[in-house]
Amino acid sequence: MKSIILLMLAAFSLNAEPQDAPTWLGALQQGTFVQEKQLPQLKRPFVSRGLFAYDPDRKQLIWHTQAPLNNKLLIDEQGVAEEDAQGNPQVLTSDGQVSQVLLILFSGDVQSWQEVFDLTWQQECVTMTPKQPFLRDLFSQFELCRLSDTQQQIRLFETNGTQARIVLAPMPESEPEPLQ
């Protein structure tokens, strides 16, 4: 009986992994975001909005929050830096482990995902469970979903109960200037 269940599970996992990555993956390399953070200690979600741009060549993510405050974060493999009033990056953290995961998430590169996560494919979503223990200590899982032809959603589940939902959408016409 046990072996039958195992066989069924194996068959399911084989079927669950597509031969080719969905076409919507990696489609959004810059646009707007709305992030909704839910923490058990806060009575209401913290919502922030702004612009983002992912540069696959430089492996850099620009995270420009416009509300409730205006600040621009530069996220790369080295860590996170904040652009000051003069436009100079000020290092916030040289802890690159979370930055690298974010960059991998935004890369849309399934091969990179598979190196770091165990992937579970569903119709419009892929759930990613960290493989490495140090990452598993911080995040229980990530989820990337297609909301519509133009919108994607990333969900981050931290082990301490914090959840973040980030909705990414294409750059509106009112924001013609690309992020740099």
Place this chain on the structure above:
Amino acid sequence: MNNWRWPMCWGVVLLLMLVSLSLTLPRTEFRADLRQLLPSGSVDPLMQQVAGQYQQQALLLLSHSDSQTLTRALPILRDKIAGLEGVSGSATDPSKGLDIATLVNVFGRFPLSLLSAEAEHARLNDNYDYIVERYFTVLSQPGNPLVGLTIGSAPLLNLVDWFPRVQGKWRQDGEYWYLQGEQRYYGLFLQLDEQALNVKQAPWLVEQLDVLLTSLPADTQVLRSGMLFHTAVASSRASFEMQLFGGMSLLGVVLLTLLMFRRIKPLLLTTVLIGSSLLAGFAALLLVFQQVQLLALVFAVSLIGIAVDYAYHLLCLARYTGERGRALVKHLTPALLTSAVTTAISYLLLTLLPIDLLKQVGVFVAAGLAFALLTALLLLAWLPLHFPPQAAKSKPGSALACRSLLALMLLAAISGAWQLRFADDVRLFNSSPAWLLQNEQQVASLSGYTQYPRLLSVEADNEEQLLQRFAAIRHAFSAVGLDPQALSGLDQWLPSMAQQSQNASWLREGLVQGQLDDISSYWQEGALQQLLDAPDAVLTLALLPEALRRAYPPVLHNGHHWTGVLRFAGSLDKQQLEAVNQRLDFPLQLHDEPALISASLKQLRLYLMEFLLAALLCMGLLLSWRYGVKRGALMVGICALVTGNALIIGQWWLGYASLFNLLACVLIVALLVDYLVFITEHGDSGHVRQALLMSSLTSMLAFGMMVFSQTPAIYQFGFTLLVGLSLGWLVCRLLPAAWIRNINEPL
């Protein structure tokens, strides 16, 4: 039977020495580090202990064009290294077991006390907007786990910014840490046992490490840093050179002795005398010292050069006079005793100096000489020797040639004395190979930390004063243009109590006045009141996690005396330190080991110069007492001239004179006095000339070999000896009969 009484006594003493050696050898530790040169009591024991802890660390930096391939191999290498004998820890993480959950648990108990440097600045300007802005910034950052980890205990999220960037230039790649150069250099941090740095273990351990490193992907670049690697190279080289030079000079001595006496027995007797005196020196050394410096053994082997002369004098005397037993002893004792006593007393003067290395040389040579004397008189003189009667030929010296030589040497000494320039910088004596020094430089440029840690210490009456002084030091560094972040210390985790209290009061005031309402409006019911009602708690040293305290230079206290240590990454010269000290109202001490060793070398050199003068004076008195003032003065004058010229020629050749040239001068004086004593005691006889020739040739051979050494100190020692002994022999050879007749006749 009567003839065997003294050899049997000698045998008993030898047996006792062997017993003593077997008891003391297992407890003895052999070391090769230059810290042995530091005068006893010249270094703060705490600082020496702290510096010693750093020397028990080693770092491997590994880089490869494909980082992922390298990081896959890293954990296997780390675990294999951890299993090596002498390695107590092997990690890919410089924080050594510090985990964020523990830190949050400890520091979260002080939610209002801890502010980042920028937030402190905001407090000084009463700028609550900064706190609000930072709160929204960290919350809007995608995926910052510190937010969720700390918000429960510190709801203003001030701890997210407060956790200092403790890893310096280290960056994290998953569970691995790296330094960014042209490519990534992944760190492998080794913690070593104290024994791992001894001369036997270090080469073995480095060999094992090299074997394990071959398992890394091809083309992996490995940078090595740490005392371990230098000790291993120095030990291997010293061991190789000792074997090579020892072997070569032994071979030379064997061949010369065979050539001279054309029999095997004199060779065996010479070997017994040298071997037993070395054994005696070694036994005495181990009896007196538990830690033996390898460099002391290298210099102490000079005993061979002196002891072998006793055998030659005895054998030449026996060969050309036909004397044996009591007659031989009677004939030989005055010269041998005068020679051995003057030399042994001179060497024993070294034990009065506060340097363990020199004390060890003094003890070794003095004990070895004493036993060489016993061996010659109790054993060799009583053994049957079968030399056919033979008259030694002797060419008389030349007064004109001798006068000319001495005048020339006097002239050279006077003109050269003004140009003598002593160099004491320890780097001149660094025998590490170029590739290892280059590795160290690369590691220093990547990490900021040098092989020898630059440690700063400050003292205080209590913990609070100490922490305030740490803060003042950081301000002073900043004021003189030095990076305060380059100072690594526990104060990075522990603000002064006054500062904690001011932080807490300011934040509490802001909450009460409604300045932080934008933040507290997000909080659950009751969270604000709970924070305001929390009792004032102050973080102290005792509350810091043990792993954190271990990872930083220590803070120690003994009653009301507190000492704190900071480690500085980067260069810090004397003027910069003075500039910092001028801004402080308390002394800040720098423990700079290379500078300290250089200063000690200078001190040691000055001691040696004083010792040489004292030894010459002491010999002058002894020789004057025995041979009369004029002859005593002449003998000491010749010694001084020869050593002075050896020193000056050494300077011309090497470009500078050093401590090791002076050490050679001590031996030149010891040998030359022996030559002169024998000439004076036994007159211008053929057997004395023969013995002197043999003695000089063997010594020149033994020490001349040292000029091929890769170790600068040994090379300088050998070169000066070669020059000094050549000059010494030439002077003795040219000494006219009229100057050196029997002591019963006036000069």
